[in-house]
Amino acid sequence: MYWPRLRLTKEEQQRWTPYSAPKVLQKNVLYRTYAGELVMTMTNKEDTENLQISRRSRVFALTASGDTANTEVQIFDSSGEQYTMGYIPLANMLMGTAPDFRSLGVYSSQGTSVILNQVGFSIPFVYGVDSVAPHVFEPNIVLDPNQTLTIKGRNMRNLVQLPDPPGPTNTNETSTVCFNFHVWEFPIE
Numbered sequence: 001m002y003w004p005r006l007r008l009t010k011e012e013q014q015r016w017t018p019y020s021a022p023k024v025l026q027k028n029v030l031y032r033t034y035a036g037e038l039v040m041t042m043t044n045k046e047d048t049e050n051l052q053i054s055r056r057s058r059v060f061a062l063t064a065s066g067d068t069a070n071t072e073v074q075i076f077d078s079s080g081e082q083y084t085m086g087y088i089p090l091a092n093m094l095m096g097t098a099p100d101f102r103s104l105g106v107y108s109s110q111g112t113s114v115i116l117n118q119v120g121f122s123i124p125f126v127y128g129v130d131s132v133a134p135h136v137f138e139p140n141i142v143l144d145p146n147q148t149l150t151i152k153g154r155n156m157r158n159l160v161q162l163p164d165p166p167g168p169t170n171t172n173e174t175s176t177v178c179f180n181f182h183v184w185e186f187p188i189e
Contacts, residue, residue, distance in 0.1 A: 004061070012186070016028070016029050016186050027187045029186055031183070032057075032184075033183070035179070036151065036179055037049065037178050037179070039176050040153065040155050040174065041173075042159045042173065045154055050150050051149045053149070053183065055187060056142075056144060057183045058141065058184045059141035059149065059181050060140045060183070061135065061137065062179060064094060065178050066176045067175040068091050068094060070155050070175055071177050072088060072154060072156050073087065073151055074087050074151070075149070075150070075152075076150055077141075078149075083137070087154065089156065094134070094135050140184075159174070159175060
């Protein structure tokens with residue numbers, strides 16, 4: 001996978017220039033990253049994060065970490081435009097080796113392969129639980145100044161109450177996803 005280079009439209013080239021061209025008199029386009037977090041619990045089954053960017057911007061990529069294999073997301077803006085068709089599993093958006101949580105391959109200490117149909121397990125070695133490539137929006141999501149981009153997340157598998165051994169009392173399981181939207185910002189003249 002690759003990080004896309006900034007390509008300006010003909011209309012944008014009249015007012016802005018890439019940041020790598022400092023001698024040009026137009027305003028430079030700025031690269032920014034906006035971070036957010038979705039935290040779901042047994043009582044809070046959905047979470048929403050709103051990102052408001054004060055300048056005109058183009059969102060070109062999404063990266064995420066955490067419980068990406070068990071989270072599905074919906075992305076939309078304050079004008080009502082939907083950027084996903086309902087909820088989409090986050091692992092499907094992030095390319096790489098993110099596993100399908102419904103059939104996670106696990107190796108036991110005896111070296112045998114076991115396929116589990118649930119995430120709660122106690123076998124020591126797990127493989128394939130990272131994601132290496134961003135989700136690139138093609139075409140980019142274009143936001144007007146002060147327009148809000150919203151990401152709403154929920155779990156695909158219900159969370160459970162953890163047993164006593166991990167802690168002094170029974171604790172509720174939580175699911176956390178940290179994400180970054182990668183943005184080109186266009187300064188106002």
